[in-house]
Amino acid sequence: MLSKKTKYGIKALTYLAKQENRIPVQISTISKSESISQKFLESILLTLRKSGMLGSKKGKSGGYYLLKDPNNIVMVEVMRVLEGPIALVPCVSLNFYEKCHDCPDEKACSVHNLMLEVRDSMLKVLNDKTLADFI
Amino acid sequence: MLSKKTKYGIKALTYLAKQENRIPVQISTISKSESISQKFLESILLTLRKSGMLGSKKGKSGGYYLLKDPNNIVMVEVMRVLEGPIALVPCVSLNFYEKCHDCPDEKACSVHNLMLEVRDSMLKVLNDKTLADFI
DNA sequence: TTAATCCCTATCGGAATAGTAGATTTAATT
DNA sequence: AATTAAATCTACTATTCCGATAGGGATTAA
Numbered sequence: 001m002l003s004k005k006t007k008y009g010i011k012a013l014t015y016l017a018k019q020e021n022r023i024p025v026q027i028s029t030i031s032k033s034e035s036i037s038q039k040f041l042e043s044i045l046l047t048l049r050k051s052g053m054l055g056s057k058k059g060k061s062g063g064y065y066l067l068k069d070p071n072n073i074v075m076v077e078v079m080r081v082l083e084g085p086i087a088l089v090p091c092v093s094l095n096f097y098e099k100c101h102d103c104p105d106e107k108a109c110s111v112h113n114l115m116l117e118v119r120d121s122m123l124k125v126l127n128d129k130t131l132a133d134f135i
Numbered sequence: 136m137l138s139k140k141t142k143y144g145i146k147a148l149t150y151l152a153k154q155e156n157r158i159p160v161q162i163s164t165i166s167k168s169e170s171i172s173q174k175f176l177e178s179i180l181l182t183l184r185k186s187g188m189l190g191s192k193k194g195k196s197g198g199y200y201l202l203k204d205p206n207n208i209v210m211v212e213v214m215r216v217l218e219g220p221i222a223l224v225p226c227v228s229l230n231f232y233e234k235c236h237d238c239p240d241e242k243a244c245s246v247h248n249l250m251l252e253v254r255d256s257m258l259k260v261l262n263d264k265t266l267a268d269f270i
Numbered sequence: 271t272t273a274a275t276c277c278c279t280a281t282c283g284g285a286a287t288a289g290t291a292g293a294t295t296t297a298a299t300t
Numbered sequence: 301a302a303t304t305a306a307a308t309c310t311a312c313t314a315t316t317c318c319g320a321t322a323g324g325g326a327t328t329a330a
Contacts, residue, residue: 002223004319007246014245026275035237040320046277059328060274075249088137102170110149110269111142114210117264121256129252134245139288161306175289181308194297195305 006082008036009044013053013078017070017131024056024063044082051081070135076126086126087119094119141217143171144179148188148213152205152266159191159198179217186216205270211261221261222254229254 011034016025027045031038045064048054055067066073079086080095090098091106092115099106106112146169151160162180166173180199183189190202201208214221215230225233226241227250234241241247 001220002246002250003317007224010246010249011244024275028275037320039322042276043278049276056276057328058276058326059330060272061329062275062327064276085136089142109146111137111145113269114145114260114264115137117260118257121260122253125249125252125256129249134248138286159306163306172289174291177307178289178309184307191307192297193295193307196298197296197306199307 003083004040005044006079008034008041009048009082010075010078011036012041012045012064013048013066013073013131014134016054016064016066017073017135019065022065024061024065026063029063047081048078051077053078053081066131070131073131074127075129075131076123078131079126086122087115089115092116092119138218139175140179141214143169143176144183144217145210145213146171147176147180147199148183148201148208148266149269151189151199151201152208152270154200157200159196159200161198164198182216183213186212188213188216201266205266208266209262210264210266211258213266214261221257222250224250227251227254 012030015030015034019025027042028038030036030045031041045054045056049056049064053066053068053073054064056062056064076086085093085096087093087096089100089111090096091100091103091109091112100109100112103109103112147165150165150169154160162177163173165171165180166176180189180191184191184199188201188203188208189199191197191199211221220228220231222228222231224235224246225231226235226238226244226247235244235247238244238247
């Protein structure tokens with residue numbers, strides 16, 4: 001299941017991408033428009049800022065705005081930043097690999113092989129989709 | 136992330152599919168071979184029996200065995216029985232559909248549209264793979 | 271100076287996960 | 301018939317994670 005964090009994050013990014021210009025939008029504005037708990041959204045936007053997708057402006061009439069062009073915000077990156085690994089098991093993860101301690105031979109493991117294919121099929125979609133596709 | 140329940144379930148099914156004949160295998164045997172907590176495995180095998188994939192025999196020299204041919208045990212069904220919905224959000228689930236209460240228009244929702252494609256790509260793999268592929 | 275806004279840390283309740291314990295039922299073997 | 305080994309069923313527990321909340325602190329435009 002997708003966490004609400006990721007769900008809200010994608011919605012917020014879409015909202016920002018739909019803005020005509022790149023002037024800062026307040027958290028409260030997005031929170032109301034997308035009916036997201038404001039405090040929760042706050043922490044999500046902070047994460048996205050740290051990852052380099054968003055910029056922010058402090059103080060009065062501050063807010064968040066896209067740093068990159070929507071074409072260059074690939075959904076796989078959004079997922080990795082907010083949700084974590086794409087793979088459903090650590091032993092097939094590209095960016096968060098971890099060996100199964102109970103698995104003597106990955107090549108012979110049915111779970112490993114199945115999830116490898118699932119991962120690849122997901123990546124095919126997520127590597128292709130960008131924020132621009134949702135404007 | 137895939138739950139251990141599903142992971143163990145797939146491993147146990149694979150183990151049973153690899154047996155030459157269809158005589159019952161004890162839980163303890165599978166549990167040792169695959170290093171799975173026996174009691175936990177117990178409840179998993181019970182679930183798989185109720186779903187019709189496994190048969191069981193009680194009493195001495197009892198155990199679990201495959202009911203169907205490995206070719207007819209499709210991984211998408213295993214996943215649905217043990218893990219639940221394939222879709223990452225309920226609003227794109229085929230078997231467990233639920234409307235998002237915060238989403239006025241699914242067609243216009245970026246999360247919905249993205250996850251729709253992810254689901255389809257996953258289904259393409261899971262509908263195709265059967266237990267027989269892992270023997 | 272003030273008010274609005276981002277930034278940061280801490281906490282909390284509830285749900286889900288993974289596993290445990292023990293009693294019961296069933297069936298093969300002696 | 302008694303014994304034994306196995307699945308079955310119910311209930312419980314510990315831990316972790318998620319979503320949300322609370323309360324300031326820092327920053328900046330007006």
